[in-house]
Each structure stands twice: as structure tokens, then as C-alpha cells.
Amino acid sequence: MFNDFKLAEGRPVYLQIKDYMKRLIVQGAIQADRRLPATRELAALLGVGRGTIIAAYAELEADGFAYTVQGKGSFATSVKPQSGSGGEEPEDAGRIGWEDRISDYALMAEELDLMKRGIRASKGTISFTSIAPDEKLFDLDSVKRAFLDRMSMEGHVLLNYGYAKGYKPLIDYLLDYMARKGVDTRNQDMLITSGFTEGFDLVLSTVKKVSGRVLCENPTHNTAIKNLKLHGFQIRGVPMEADGLNLEELKEALDEGDYDLVYLVPSYHNPTGTVMSLRKRLELMELMNRRGIPVIEDGFNEELRYSGSHVAPLAALGSAEGGVVYIGSFSKVLFPGLRVGWVLGDRRLIGVLESVKRARSIHTSTLDQSLLYQYLHNGNLEKYLRRARAEYKRKYELTLACCREKVPFSSLSGDGGLHLFMTFEPGLNTRDLLAACQQRGVIFTPGDSFFTDGGGQNTLRLGFSRVSDENIRRGVSIIGEEAKRLLKNR
Numbered sequence: 160m161f162n163d164f165k166l167a168e169g170r171p172v173y174l175q176i177k178d179y180m181k182r183l184i185v186q187g188a189i190q191a192d193r194r195l196p197a198t199r200e201l202a203a204l205l206g207v208g209r210g211t212i213i214a215a216y217a218e219l220e221a222d223g224f225a226y227t228v229q230g231k232g233s234f235a236t237s238v239k240p241q242s243g244s245g246g247e248e249p250e251d252a253g254r255i256g257w258e259d260r261i262s263d264y265a266l267m268a269e270e271l272d273l274m275k276r277g278i279r280a281s282k283g284t285i286s287f288t289s290i291a292p293d294e295k296l297f298d299l300d301s302v303k304r305a306f307l308d309r310m311s312m313e314g315h316v317l318l319n320y321g322y323a324k325g326y327k328p329l330i331d332y333l334l335d336y337m338a339r340k341g342v343d344t345r346n347q348d349m350l351i352t353s354g355f356t357e358g359f360d361l362v363l364s365t366v367k368k369v370s371g372r373v374l375c376e377n378p379t380h381n382t383a384i385k386n387l388k389l390h391g392f393q394i395r396g397v398p399m400e401a402d403g404l405n406l407e408e409l410k411e412a413l414d415e416g417d418y419d420l421v422y423l424v425p426s427y428h429n430p431t432g433t434v435m436s437l438r439k440r441l442e443l444m445e446l447m448n449r450r451g452i453p454v455i456e457d458g459f460n461e462e463l464r465y466s467g468s469h470v471a472p473l474a475a476l477g478s479a480e481g482g483v484v485y486i487g488s489f490s491k492v493l494f495p496g497l498r499v500g501w502v503l504g505d506r507r508l509i510g511v512l513e514s515v516k517r518a519r520s521i522h523t524s525t526l527d528q529s530l531l532y533q534y535l536h537n538g539n540l541e542k543y544l545r546r547a548r549a550e551y552k553r554k555y556e557l558t559l560a561c562c563r564e565k566v567p568f569s570s571l572s573g574d575g576g577l578h579l580f581m582t583f584e585p586g587l588n589t590r591d592l593l594a595a596c597q598q599r600g601v602i603f604t605p606g607d608s609f610f611t612d613g614g615g616q617n618t619l620r621l622g623f624s625r626v627s628d629e630n631i632r633r634g635v636s637i638i639g640e641e642a643k644r645l646l647k648n649r
Contacts, residue, residue: 161196161205172207173214174215176212180215181219191238194233195216195225195234198216220233271389278602281600283600285601285602286602286603286625286626287601287620287622287626288603288604289624290622292493292624294625301534305539306530317529319525320521323521324351326525326529329351329529329535333501333503337487340471340475347503350501350509350512350516351499352516353499354499355382355486357500361502361519362502363386364515365511366453371419373419374413375421375422376399376424377397379422379424379609380430380457380459381609395418396610396612400433401572403425406443410446418452421447421455422455423435423454424456425456425472425473426472427576429457429459430606431572432575434575444476444477444482447477453484454477455484458472458486461487462492462544464548464575472485484503484508486501486503488500492547493531493543499527499528551624554623554626557631561636567642567643568582568583569617577623578621578622580618580619581619582606583618585617587649589619590605592642596637599641600637601634601637604619605619606618
């Protein structure tokens, strides 16, 4: 005994010894009412000072895992409940069969969990699956400065409970930020959330289900598909064109029946990367306003434009009517680890969302919100975006050129953002292509997971933000070689 104890760096030694002894007591290696080794003896066995053992025993006693008998030393307490019958209990006594107690909602969440069933990248694999920002671009000095600035001003407040609606300085900043995008915020309000996904879930929980039907682009963000299904909505996908949603198909879908809402990603669409044209945005909002259908706008990657003028968000075109609920975050631009997003919408809606948010999670981390606010307030976003856009544009152009040179695609889309979307001839299954590429150390995201109708077997999404130049060239070349081989052998 005691020969398996190993010290780890960065944690007080006495706490490590306390946890080690606690584990021995819980596992029964040291039985109840047995005397613990003398402090000098254990110090010699573990190679630490006697004072460290005394401190560890004091912590054990404070936690209820040991007691002291004057003049005799420290003893282990009983931590296992005794059987009331006095006899031996069956091995499975008291065991809960959770398989029969898990809800249909939870089972569906597990079934739709793409991360759990996702592609596992072994060491050295060239992975095009991520569309997260490249952490090498994060300006850590500015983040540290923002943290210290905010903590020095109101650290005690930030470490306490916050407000369900959000941290007011951040709300005020983001309201002004949205106004600079052209959104009329006078009759609107804002709720801070833990990223886009929580905001979307809160809105879906709040919208009354009348028809139980939702319109969206096809393909679309797979996290949105998952959440719509979990909330019991039927999804009607509308095909995409080079400049966004196919409006003729949208009109046909509207003639089929009623819809509770429309979910759209108009800028640097996930997964196609296309940007909806201003003409289509205006016509779309006219259609929605006429029909009285609320629009949930996903502000995904809106800041990552590489050329040309930016098109105003739908919220800027329909804000007077209050028909657009805008859900934004900086997760794909700044720091996804902060998990801060926002919902901008009609005041009455935000008031209800605030109550739903409070019932579920009380509030988003005030520390995270205040750090983001101070970082933005210090003027870092604009400087960071200039650097990030330049780097991502360079990678975007490199990936685009490699694909055009090496891959036998039928069509390729992506006007900005952190990914490209590729379509092959019908009959080439990108799941087969993935299996072949994975054998050669390259992975990507098959496109079928983004489709609402089971289609897209001949498509894939290629995320380039975290891939080195050398690996972009090599990885795209391998995808092209395997695609040509599969097409030839069809």
C-alpha cells in the first residue's frame, strides 16, 4: 500500500495526499475504524514533510473521512451504508436500470449527437472538419489586459450572481453594435445567452407551436436541424441558389400550408458559404411580413467578409415590424470558449425569454460577459478582425485555388467565412470518399448531415481555418485523387 502515490505538478501536495487517502478509505483499502499510519511514518513512505501529512489528515477529518482519538492517532471513518437486514445484499441491490428511465427527448438528443458519432482524427490527420477560429490568431495580451481591467473595477460583483437578461454594459455595447449594422433597435431589446445554441433553444421553447412546421434553407446548420427536431417541429427545406434561397421554391412552400417560423442563415451560410443577395433579402422580408411569419436570423460569420460591401442583415430590413429575431455570437470570430451570444428582438419576446432563461440557467457567466465587454470596449475587435480577415482570406484563396486545380467537383460555393462547400456528380457518395481519404490521413465533413430531406450524399464541407498551408495543399490533393478514383471506378 502507498506505493502507487504519484505527485502531480500545480496542486498543493497536502490536498493530493488527502484525496489519495480518501480514495483508499472509500474503496475499502483502509477499513472503517482502522488506524491511519502515523504522520512521521506516512511522510517517510511518501517522501514529503511531516507537516504536509498533518495538514492532509486535518483536511480528511474536516471532510468527515477520519477522526482523532487523543493519544492514539487518526482513524478512518465508515463511509459505506450498513445493510438494515443484517444479511448480505445481492450484488445489484439498489442499482437503477437507467436504460428504461431515459426520456424520448434525451434518446433523440443522443441519436442526433453528431459529435458523439463523429470522425475521430488520429494524430497527424489533416482535418477539414472544424470551422472554429484559429487560436493562433487570438491576441492573448489584449484578453489578459481586459480581464485585469474589469476585475480591478468590479471583481467582487462579477464573481457573484448576475442578471438573467445579461450584463448591462455588454447589452448596451451590443445594441449599439447592431445599430451600426443598420438595425432599428428602438422597439427592441436584448438577452445575453451562452452562445447561439442556447439562444436558439430558448426561442424555440418560447414560440407557440400552432402548425408545428418550420421553413429553412436546404441544406442548413446541422445544430439547428437537431434543435428543431428535438422541439418537435416538422422541417420544410427550401433549395439554395448561388445568391441564397430559391424564392420561387419558397413561394411554393408557403402555398403548401402555415408555418410557425422561418430559420435562415443569410450571410456566409452554413454549410454552403453563400451570401443572400440584397434583392432576395428585400423580397423575402416582404413575403414574410405579408404572411406574418416570424424570421429567426442566424448571424453566423457575418463579420468575416473578405471583399466587397457587406449586405445588411435581415434584422435591418424588417426591424420596424418586429418580425425578425436576430441571434448572434462572436464564437466563429473571437473566442468560442467564452460561450457568449445574444438574442435581439421585440421587447415583449425578450421579456419572456428572460424568464425562460432564468428558469433554466439563472444567467450566463457574468465573468465571461464582462471580459468580452471590456475586450470590445478597449477597441480590440476592429484590430483583431483586420488581422483575422487578412489571414482567413489568404487561406480561403489558397483552398479555393487548390480545389479548382485538384478536385473534380461539379460545383463549389463559399463567398467568405471559414469553409467551402463542394458538390460532386450524382453517384459519388462522399461517405465513401471520406472512408478512402481517412485511410490516407485526411478527413472532412460529409454534407448529408446538413440536409433536411436526406439528400446531399454527393456533397461535403471543407473547413480550412485551422489547417496549415502545407496541409491544405496536401489534403486537398488527396481528396482530389480519391474522388477521381471513385468516379473512374463507378
